[in-house]
Amino acid sequence: MSFETGGRRGCPSVSLTCVPTPSPATLPIRRLTLRDLRACADLAEGRGWPREEHKWGLLLTAGRGYGIDDPGGGLVGSCVVTEYGPQEEPSLVAVGMVLVAERHARQGVGRRLVRHVVSMSGTTPLTLFATPNGRPLYEELGFKATGRAEMMRGVFSPDGHEPRTATRAATAEDLPALLRLDEEVFGMDRTHIVTRLPAFADQLRVAVEDGRLIGYAAAWPTAETQVVGPLIARDTDTAKALIASLAAHTDRPLRTDIDVRHEKLLAWVEARGLAPVAFNTVMTYGIADLPGDWTRRFAPLTVAAG
Numbered sequence: 001m002s003f004e005t006g007g008r009r010g011c012p013s014v015s016l017t018c019v020p021t022p023s024p025a026t027l028p029i030r031r032l033t034l035r036d037l038r039a040c041a042d043l044a045e046g047r048g049w050p051r052e053e054h055k056w057g058l059l060l061t062a063g064r065g066y067g068i069d070d071p072g073g074g075l076v077g078s079c080v081v082t083e084y085g086p087q088e089e090p091s092l093v094a095v096g097m098v099l100v101a102e103r104h105a106r107q108g109v110g111r112r113l114v115r116h117v118v119s120m121s122g123t124t125p126l127t128l129f130a131t132p133n134g135r136p137l138y139e140e141l142g143f144k145a146t147g148r149a150e151m152m153r154g155v156f157s158p159d160g161h162e163p164r165t166a167t168r169a170a171t172a173e174d175l176p177a178l179l180r181l182d183e184e185v186f187g188m189d190r191t192h193i194v195t196r197l198p199a200f201a202d203q204l205r206v207a208v209e210d211g212r213l214i215g216y217a218a219a220w221p222t223a224e225t226q227v228v229g230p231l232i233a234r235d236t237d238t239a240k241a242l243i244a245s246l247a248a249h250t251d252r253p254l255r256t257d258i259d260v261r262h263e264k265l266l267a268w269v270e271a272r273g274l275a276p277v278a279f280n281t282v283m284t285y286g287i288a289d290l291p292g293d294w295t296r297r298f299a300p301l302t303v304a305a306g
Helices: 034-046 053-062 109-121 135-140 172-186 236-247 263-271
Strands: 029-032 064-069 075-084 092-100 126-130 144-154 166-169 203-209 212-221 226-233 254-259 275-285 297-299
Touching: 029 109, 034 053, 034 064, 034 075, 034 092, 053 064, 053 075, 053 092, 053 212, 064 109, 075 109, 092 109, 109 126, 109 135, 126 135, 135 144, 135 275, 144 263, 166 236, 172 212, 172 226, 203 236, 212 236, 226 236, 236 254, 236 263, 254 263
Parallel strands: 092 126, 226 254
Antiparallel strands: 029 064, 064 075, 075 092, 126 275, 144 254, 144 275, 166 203, 203 212, 212 226, 226 297, 254 297
């Protein structure tokens, strides 16, 4: 800045030449680390999302985060990607936590972050869960709607007529069978996510029949709820039994995102106290539909990671 004198009556006048604040479009995108947990949680909270530092920790260790630093402190924006399939040549990239600080909204930051991920992914297909507000941006960038999930939330009230499928807490001995089932249902290897569930979740339970694992589900904590996900099950009755067993071991409200094609499960959880909260659109880029068996895929770990 420069200072000039020579005002009237000998009084100095000052003119300031200031360096303009950089546009978000010119600020560098960098990798986020666990040192950014607080800034990520602040960004989410500033947009009315839960802080969920616990979830951010999982996403930044099992996947990669990208962000733009705000010269005034904090983050201008963020996104995370989680790769599935072979480490050397992933089969699918899940995109989530695309957030832009309110003061930088409508300046192209979200578009720039998603374009960065698309470019970094090369020919690997992408998927994401889009909010109603975010969907137009993703459509503009070439993503196609392929499905929908309904978020349900509330205190689960059993009615004494729950399915009798046997469920129990998962053990270390269940891990090989659990990984095989998960890969079969999702159509790709997710070892780096599934092996983190015992430490991440408050509960990890399996459904068994004749000694064979036919489903599994986790419940992990937020400030107010237990999120049920992932939820993998042979059929609707098995999914019901897993949800009921998770609910029986917590006094907190449940929250889960159920594929809308599972109409019977949605009706069942609503009859037991969970109410619809929001819809998210499942979108893909570079692939017509998600791989695997949707009939056994009832709810994701989180919409941020698929």
